[in-house]
Amino acid sequence: MNTNLQDYSHKRFNILTGEWVLVSPHRAKRPWQGQNEAISNEQRPTHDLSCYLCAGNTRINGEENPEYKDVFVFTNDFAALQTTSPVFSVNEGLFKAESEQGICKVICFSPDHSKSLADMTVEDIDKVVKTWQKEYIELGSHAMINYVQIFENKGAVMGCSNPHPHGQIWSQSTLPNEVYKKDQQQNRYYNKNKSSLLGDYLEQELKANERIIYQNDDFAVLIPFWAIWPFEAMIVPKTQKRNITELSEEESLNFADAISKITIVYDKLFECSFPYSSGIHQSPTDGQPNDHWHWHMSFYPPLLRSATVKKFMVGYEMFGSPQRDITAEQAADRLRNLL
């Protein structure tokens, strides 16, 4: 490791998006006088009558949830994308717009209102993985759907309105911005080198062994070299696969194990139910070979130095680039030591 990276301001390149992040390790010790978030460590009941995701409860549209035992999926009652949106485009001088169709679903990870992924067994998380695979295939098979975005928004600080363990799946006709950038970067690299961008990156990461938090036979959990969020992490499959449906039974379990490990160390870090947005980026469902794709899962947690101090993406980050103080290597050290 070049020690300059731990001592002096510099910028790091994100190979997946083609963008830069500013790193300021010398600032990590400055005192905090900003906003503090409220900690919520209340014990939740296993079933909450007022929760619209709990088994047997009635949702706002009048539909009743079944008495589900593990994972439950339903179409979002207030979907951001419509299947009925007509195909149209607007090209009026410099005003440009395109129609967008899609299907949005909600996935309850467990009937137990009090749990999060960190509290679930690897076998139970594996059931969530299996459901993601099923939904990716089913949603992707629609002619109008060319991309399936799986994600979770966890914690009130992330604007998540319901503490019940759940995630979402938004599927749509075109590639969203973040996916488009990664598609382009991976494609360019694959065409030039005939190998996977993320596969080659992981090889270098495993050799350096500075940002790896955990690994099993099939996955590595690491802080990416170019991480923006203080404790941002990524789960990367060790062999190139385009999407999660290409996992074997054993790989699927090992993926669940990786999710379990990272969510558990997150909760330990500041002794709280750690908030984050997580998501899986994988090949589009557009019928193309997409051989350049190497799927992965990312976690973007907002907490900076305690359960109550959150990082804000404001000022320079809105007008310039994202910026961080604690280095990726320091963050990886802290998480690794909590395993």
Ligand SMILES: [Zn+2]
């Ligand atoms: Zn609930």
